[in-house]
Amino acid sequence: MLGVPTEYFLVLSGILFTIGVIGVLIKRNPIVIFMCIELMLNAVNLTFIALGRHFVHVNGQMYVIFVMAVAAAEVAIGLGIIVALFRSKETINIDEVNLMKY
Amino acid sequence: MLNDYLPVLVMMAVATVIAVGMVVGSYLLGPKKPSRFKQSSYECGMTPVGTARERFPIKFYLIAMLFIIFDIETIFLYPWAVTFAGSERAVKLFNLAEMAIFVGILFVGYFYILWKGAFDWDEGQREDAEQPSRKIFEPRAPIRFGNESSGEVRLKAAADVSSSPTEESSRLTHV
Amino acid sequence: MPGSPTIWDDLTLILPLIVLWITSFVLLLGDVVVWKKNRDLNPILAIVGTLIALGIAVYQTISLTGDKAFARSLNMDALAQVSMIALLVTGLLAILLAWTYLKNRGLERGEYYPLMLLSVSGAALMGAANDLIVLFIGLEILSFALYVMAGFSRSDIRSEEASIKYFLLGAFASAFLLYGIALVYGATQTTQLSELASRVHSAQTPMLVAGIGLLIVGLGFKAAVIPFHQWTPDVYEGAPTSVTAYMAGAAKIAAFVAMLRVFDSLAPVSSVWLGAIQALAVLTMVFGNLLAIAQTNVKRMLAYSSIAHAGYLMVAIATLAHRLDGPRGAQAGELAMTGSLFYLFAYTFMTLGAFGVLIYLSNRGKDYQQIEDLRGLVRHDPRTAYAMLFFMLSLGGIPPTMGFMGKWQIFYAALSGGEIMLAIVMALTSVMAAFYYLKIVYVMCFEEPREAAPAPAQFSFGASLSVLLSAAATILFGIMPGLLYTLTGLVR
Numbered sequence: 001m002l003g004v005p006t007e008y009f010l011v012l013s014g015i016l017f018t019i020g021v022i023g024v025l026i027k028r029n030p031i032v033i034f035m036c037i038e039l040m041l042n043a044v045n046l047t048f049i050a051l052g053r054h055f056v057h058v059n060g061q062m063y064v065i066f067v068m069a070v071a072a073a074e075v076a077i078g079l080g081i082i083v084a085l086f087r088s089k090e091t092i093n094i095d096e097v098n099l100m101k102y
Numbered sequence: 103m104l105n106d107y108l109p110v111l112v113m114m115a116v117a118t119v120i121a122v123g124m125v126v127g128s129y130l131l132g133p134k135k136p137s138r139f140k141q142s143s144y145e146c147g148m149t150p151v152g153t154a155r156e157r158f159p160i161k162f163y164l165i166a167m168l169f170i171i172f173d174i175e176t177i178f179l180y181p182w183a184v185t186f187a188g189s190e191r192a193v194k195l196f197n198l199a200e201m202a203i204f205v206g207i208l209f210v211g212y213f214y215i216l217w218k219g220a221f222d223w224d225e226g227q228r229e230d231a232e233q234p235s236r237k238i239f240e241p242r243a244p245i246r247f248g249n250e251s252s253g254e255v256r257l258k259a260a261a262d263v264s265s266s267p268t269e270e271s272s273r274l275t276h277v
Numbered sequence: 278m279p280g281s282p283t284i285w286d287d288l289t290l291i292l293p294l295i296v297l298w299i300t301s302f303v304l305l306l307g308d309v310v311v312w313k314k315n316r317d318l319n320p321i322l323a324i325v326g327t328l329i330a331l332g333i334a335v336y337q338t339i340s341l342t343g344d345k346a347f348a349r350s351l352n353m354d355a356l357a358q359v360s361m362i363a364l365l366v367t368g369l370l371a372i373l374l375a376w377t378y379l380k381n382r383g384l385e386r387g388e389y390y391p392l393m394l395l396s397v398s399g400a401a402l403m404g405a406a407n408d409l410i411v412l413f414i415g416l417e418i419l420s421f422a423l424y425v426m427a428g429f430s431r432s433d434i435r436s437e438e439a440s441i442k443y444f445l446l447g448a449f450a451s452a453f454l455l456y457g458i459a460l461v462y463g464a465t466q467t468t469q470l471s472e473l474a475s476r477v478h479s480a481q482t483p484m485l486v487a488g489i490g491l492l493i494v495g496l497g498f499k500a501a502v503i504p505f506h507q508w509t510p511d512v513y514e515g516a517p518t519s520v521t522a523y524m525a526g527a528a529k530i531a532a533f534v535a536m537l538r539v540f541d542s543l544a545p546v547s548s549v550w551l552g553a554i555q556a557l558a559v560l561t562m563v564f565g566n567l568l569a570i571a572q573t574n575v576k577r578m579l580a581y582s583s584i585a586h587a588g589y590l591m592v593a594i595a596t597l598a599h600r601l602d603g604p605r606g607a608q609a610g611e612l613a614m615t616g617s618l619f620y621l622f623a624y625t626f627m628t629l630g631a632f633g634v635l636i637y638l639s640n641r642g643k644d645y646q647q648i649e650d651l652r653g654l655v656r657h658d659p660r661t662a663y664a665m666l667f668f669m670l671s672l673g674g675i676p677p678t679m680g681f682m683g684k685w686q687i688f689y690a691a692l693s694g695g696e697i698m699l700a701i702v703m704a705l706t707s708v709m710a711a712f713y714y715l716k717i718v719y720v721m722c723f724e725e726p727r728e729a730a731p732a733p734a735q736f737s738f739g740a741s742l743s744v745l746l747s748a749a750a751t752i753l754f755g756i757m758p759g760l761l762y763t764l765t766g767l768v769r
Binding site for chain 1: 421
């Protein structure tokens, strides 16, 4: 197969996924956390496309469409929840949204 | 394999050289006579006031959310269209019906938000409009983006915990 | 195959789901346009829709018409149909519970029931998935509705907090699940579970191991398995009680049926994942029960108890690993499958019942959430107290209740499958669990009421009926489990 070998894509998507995970763990702003989660999902999309190309399956690309639709719904719900939280709390810092403790 | 990328690299190098050259050149060659008006962000028109981190009305987010959903759903149309073009005549009608169901489900969502009034920009005209809790021009607390320290607010949260049970019970009403 | 299956055959197989979808669309639009004021119509229509779907599902299960559908992406076998029945029953009980609870709190917005029906359909899809991508989509349909429902009480900051915590952690976990799916696809070139079973053995690469690990993380989060449980207590406590009750039942059923399916097809490579599942099971059973002892809030205690129950179900999953180790292992695997389905039925009845008692009591005008609030309940409301007594005994796994029968089946399966260590931990932690369940019984029966004469509970048809049905099921199937065996026994 011509072009970039599949391993490159897999490594790149692994790195992107890891960046996303680290971002989720260290950031405090839910919108940024959310962006990191989207990064993780897009890393998976890259994996699917690369694998689909490698196996010469159309499935790999089809899955990406489903994942994108799910991610869009996730964005809408996430923004909705964050907006609702902001309206009642006037802050979106997750350290301050922590009433319940063990 | 990397040879294929050589033109791209050359292109990037040329672009970088030109861009940096222009900025550096104008910095070195241009005469400098600063004045108060020249230093401001806009040299003519409005006097710049306040912070650039203005809060947008929440409606922009609402519209953005709704847009994202319906925008992304259209990507399902592309693979469908490709299959549709190549399918036999008998199957075509069936495929069309399938897509009609899909779009019909989208329409359920569309009519829901339409009738719910999510597209009414001017909420005041709605009969059941919620009154805004606060005037737009009233001074507000600065937005916290999460990168500031949050020491004093923790105390506020602790105070909320202690007062919440009574609030909760007072909110319950028999209907 | 006698004649290739047409699209109509496929649609017939998912007819219960179609009924749910149509009902939720009608409710969604009808509430905005047609019956704006008559809010009682929402739960009534939702109940009608669920009952129709339940009827169809029961008919299809009895007539054994299950088959793979939609290009083998769905597997509507007995497992899918029985789990769909369990989910529909959960949905039915939860709608009854929500009816007056929402009304008393001014939360009676029309979106509640459509969201609930859609999440039931997502959960059923998850249980019927033969393709990992369908499983993912089902999971997301279930979760999205639950995220919104957890934050349904918009004036209550705790509810909002529960919603955002659930959302952020849930989205994080589903990204892990998705990456796991991608890696399994990469290792085996397929995402279909039935194909996977025949291919995994020859594809034991690091990629497959990583993929399975990520699948465990993603599914373990939904099932609230320690150490992926942090969201559970906060979300259970913060969400409106009617939502908590529903979520506890439905999410657990969906997550474990999906796990049963996934690990059933991964059984050929059980050496890869068995150790992880065993470790998670032990952790979950021990710490779930330990943390539950310290709680003072009943909702929070039930949250930890739901974690502990997830641990018992993990024992069944670990037993499934021995499915291919000779006839004895195969029998143990079958027992684990039917046993965990029975357990899921038992769990949903007793948990919905326990939350239902809280909801019923909350009709007095204050929220009953603390263990303190239940003091001396038997004096002023004996019937409710006895119902709660049965649910607590059942949750604690004390005969002659349904919870005991479920636990016994999993225990027996683990023993015959050779998971002796897990069986022992299960027995010991069950004793530990009895402590905190019996604490509630003690508080209800033997302590003085805090107030002499509390306001009488408003009669609420929905909550009473739901508690009554749950209590009846808990006792009936506890004494005569054979009635339910005929249903769960189909899964072989």
